[in-house]
Amino acid sequence: MKKVGKILLGIVVVLAIIIALAFFATSGLPKAADEFFSLVQQGKIQEAYLATAAEFRAATSEEAFAAFLESTALGGYQSASWSSRKIENNTGKLEGTVTTRDGGQIPVAVDLVKEGETWKILAVRKAEAGIVRESDRAEPPPDAELQRLTTEAVAWLAEAVHKNDFTGFHGHISRLWQGQITADELKNVFASFVEKKIDLSPLREQTPVFSQKPAVDADGVLALEGYFPAQPNQVFFKLKFIYEHPQWKLMGINVRL
CATH class of the missing domain: 3.10.450.100 (NTF2-like; domain 1)
Incomplete structure (x- = not known):
């Protein structure tokens, strides 16, 4: 029993140290x-x-x-x-x-x-x-703004892939996402696009089509899903944005050919 008591005391001491360090940090x-x-x-x-x-x-x-x-x-x-x-x-x-x-x-x-x-x-x-209605604080921006956000995000990605340098792309994304991922890590995520020399630049002239109704969830995340009607193959996208005053900023991107 004494041994068990010492072990438990040791665990308590370690937890206290961890909490103290976290508080200090x-x-x-x-x-x-x-x-x-x-x-x-x-x-x-x-x-x-x-x-x-x-x-x-x-x-x-x-x-x-x-x-x-x-x-x-x-x-x-x-x-x-x-x-x-x-x-x-x-x-x-x-x-x-x-x-x-x-x-x-x-x-x-x-x-x-x-x-x-x-x-x-x-x-x-x-x-x-x-009295706060959910719709008052969970309303996505107008369609024109949604299209601009989508085209702009894909254009940043196109430039990063073309240059094989994601520094600029990283500078455009939300502060929240910047704190979670580096430019080099973004480069690794899209390494296959760079290797295959995927050219997304023509999408700048395309109007995105939303296959799912744009919506802002309970966490304030704006989700956009759809495709660019490019020829010969459509380009599908899933994007996430978060509002960082004074504008919506990218916090997630998935592009599929």
């Missing part, structure tokens, strides 16, 4: 978020805006940022508690609750990106209040 995320919201609390909106990531500022003006804080009550920030934190490569995510000065509770999610050695705010999202 992600400690920079809440620190960055708390510093950001502290500036908001002090009314230093311009400083808070300038403390965000470069991509955040490129997509959101300071005026829009200030309006967002006011319209969501986040401008009345008092404190925050973070229930979830994780890091994937150079991106991180926090989930938790912001408490406002009037005692309100706002569920929020914060995306962060590492610029140099510093974590910066990339996006701030809050849960919607009131």
